[in-house]
Amino acid sequence: MSERYEVIIIGGGPAGLTAAIYASRANRKTLLLDKEIPGGQLNDTTDVENYPGFDEPITGPELMERTKRQAERFGTHIVLEEAVDVEWGGQGEDHRVITAENRYEAPVVILATGAGPVELPAQGADRLKGRGLSYCAVCDGYFFRGKKLLEVGAGDSGFTEALFLAKFADEVRIVVRHPEDDPQRFKAKDKTLIDRVLHHPKIRFLWNTEVVALKGEEKVEGVVLRRRDTGELLEMDDIAGVFVNIGHKPATEFLQGKLEMDEHGYLLTDRRMRTRVPGVYGVGDVRTFSGEYAQAVVAASDGCIAALEAEKYLRDRTWPLEEETYS
Template sequence: MATHRTRMLIIGSGPAGLSAAIYGARAMMEPIVVQGLQPGGQLTITTDVENYPGFKDVIQGPWLMQEMQAQAEHVGTRMMWDTIVSVEVDKGPPFRAIGDSGDEYIGDTLVIATGAQAKWLGAPGEQELGGKGVSACATCDGFFYRGKKVAVIGGGNTAVEEALYLTNHSDDVTLIHRRDELRAEKILQERLFKSDKISTLWNKAVESFEGDPASGGLTHLVLKDTVTGEISKLEVDGAFVAIGHAPATELFKGKLEMDESGYLIVEPGTPKTAIPGVFACGDVMDHTYRQAVTAAGTGCMAALDAERFLATLEFAKQEAEAAE
């Protein structure tokens, strides 16, 4: 067991955490990034990335995260292969965290970039056909289904928004919901029902995703009527699971403010939490956009605000010493 000290401790190593690390290292804060259970974040399980600025050709998600990590290390970031299991934020700064390894991490500032995970149905074929017809992000992958038949599974705001977005690429969008009414906001429902490109299947649950991962990918969905139990088949080229996201905020329950969905609450337009010196960036505080580029942007903001916070502390310390 060892103790690691830094001016900026970052928990999470997706686009938000690594962007914070790059900016923090360039500001001479010698950041430590604790990578967590999924180093690189959700992009490491994303194949084709076509919307990250700076690349005219399609790039691979894992490659992009490898490059971000290499850049962060090049400018002075220390990467730690560990998973944080407890944090102490109420007595800082400095802030303390304990890793699964038993190591202690102490940071004058704390940047939380633990991200969020899409919720999945857990139906057969879902995992095997992930990235091969099955997705959890229409904004990320809808472009690949131009002119094709697609389905969206869910009944809340996320599902309706995904279905509406997909009409930019497809004239044949089916919304599948296991109940007979939507949970989405009324204004979104009105837009959905007005669209002549979207049809709705009520009282249907996805039993399985069918296709061949090695060749053409997803071919159809097997559906079960939640009222009659009748089994049916829906041929689709793409299926988007839109039943929500779960932010990785378990560590901070009772320690930082969260909304009803578990996302960390920050001062509007900033990554600042209610505790001075603690910042949240990326999907852990963003339930609206959830894009790699917006996560990277908030990571940059967190690092800049952390630098200013430390400068303010140092100035206050000098003022106090001068007054003695």
């Protein structure tokens, strides 16, 4: 038998937990599903210094634990199960969310499943994640003042990160898989950005190379690179941090064919976080627009908007999509 709620939120990162605070505080019977301990990507980091309201750094897991307790205080029911399928009802009707263990029904479903970086395929990467290996320069760059860093990823985001890192670091070396004379040597397209990176006094390139291993037990203490033309291995023991930007993957596999997505699988919504299915919202890093600004505060803002919109929908059950802001 299905258990019935008014609002079901899938994903307990900053977006989902914020939606849960608002929905349950509005006295709606709210279920939040997460396949892991709620907290999302911030559970993978140490100090968070840019989330408003904390004048001293707070660790990612503590910030998320406190947000979870805040949602629970207003009555959110948190269940650790993975959503594996959904069945949409019509306007004003209940939708169904299916997990391996149970089925849940509600007229509102808020999708907050986030996105994850494509991980560096190098030896030691699992062990050193959050210990010198980072997938977020805005979050962690500050901790590497005066150090030598490696940026893996030569797209526009990798270059933007390299410029950001060069504000703190002594030197940033960008690993590029293609040779210098290859006309397709970078994925980056933004000419101004490329020009800035090429002429930056602290940035240099390691052409025709890839990272094969990270050195260090407790923290990154160097890297092993391989030249792609000769296979020659090159050790660098002066690298204190490795920043990776080789793409992101939204957690939308279970929604394929059920909702509109962009070519990378990010959910399309209007500016009120509405998908084309009445009562179904997409928030946080899983949403195409917000993923561009993948930050906790942006995800939280999306969650707040969706919950306020859901409150209106639960009252009047209408769904006037704003085509001009649908993206």
